[in-house]
Amino acid sequence: MAGGGDSWSMSTLRRLPPETINRIAAGEVVERPASVVKELVENALDAQAQSIDIEIEEGGKARIVINDDGHGMSRDELLLAVERHATSKLAPDDEGEWDLLAISTMGFRGEALPSIGSVARLGLTTQRSGEDAWALRIEGGTQSGPEPAPPLGLSGTRIEVRDLFFLRCRRD
Ligand SMILES: Nc1ncnc2c1ncn2[C@@H]1O[C@H](COP(=O)(O)OP(=O)(O)OP(=O)(O)O)[C@@H](O)[C@H]1O
Numbered sequence: 001m002a003g004g005g006d007s008w009s010m011s012t013l014r015r016l017p018p019e020t021i022n023r024i025a026a027g028e029v030v031e032r033p034a035s036v037v038k039e040l041v042e043n044a045l046d047a048q049a050q051s052i053d054i055e056i057e058e059g060g061k062a063r064i065v066i067n068d069d070g071h072g073m074s075r076d077e078l079l080l081a082v083e084r085h086a087t088s089k090l091a092p093d094d095e096g097e098w099d100l101l102a103i104s105t106m107g108f109r110g111e112a113l114p115s116i117g118s119v120a121r122l123g124l125t126t127q128r129s130g131e132d133a134w135a136l137r138i139e140g141g142t143q144s145g146p147e148p149a150p151p152l153g154l155s156g157t158r159i160e161v162r163d164l165f166f167l168r169c170r171r172d
């Protein structure tokens, strides 16, 4: 049943590095450009946006931009938003229980933005009403920012996704 010498070296049991784990997980969320649009529109709706602008180039593979006029994020929220398993949409009840059957938002996993950030060039600019605007970028899992950004308007979020799936799997 077991293979010969060569196939044994192929089957060495090893732990995957974190960035590879993230990219495998991203495949569950981002199958195609339409999945990115769906996730970002759902986030805009969860942020109570009244208006959502969508720009798409080359079927979404080259560029997707979503602008919303929702409640936006503070600098600290922006930092957490791109961290895996961080969400504002699930919270424990008074007994400390996390009720997964009482979800009233479209998102709840805290997966979409970090997944997109691990398979594309992701830029976020956001502003809460009465606060400064902040921008953050992630390219292939490497983050820069948050840094101050030009104001967006009253409140809202602009997300730009470029070069979806630009990363190739590299064999070391
Ligand atoms: N357009 C937006 N406006 C305001 N806040 C946003 C926006 N998009 C994301 N966020 C914030 O960033 C967090 C992370 O977003 P993300 O889509 O990764 O996860 P989620 O929506 O919580 O869950 P899911 O992975 O199921 O979509 C959200 O919980 C929300 O707090």
Ligand SMILES: [Mg+2]
Residues within 6 Å of the ligand: 039, 042, 043, 106, 107, 108, 112, 113
């Ligand atoms: Mg979401």
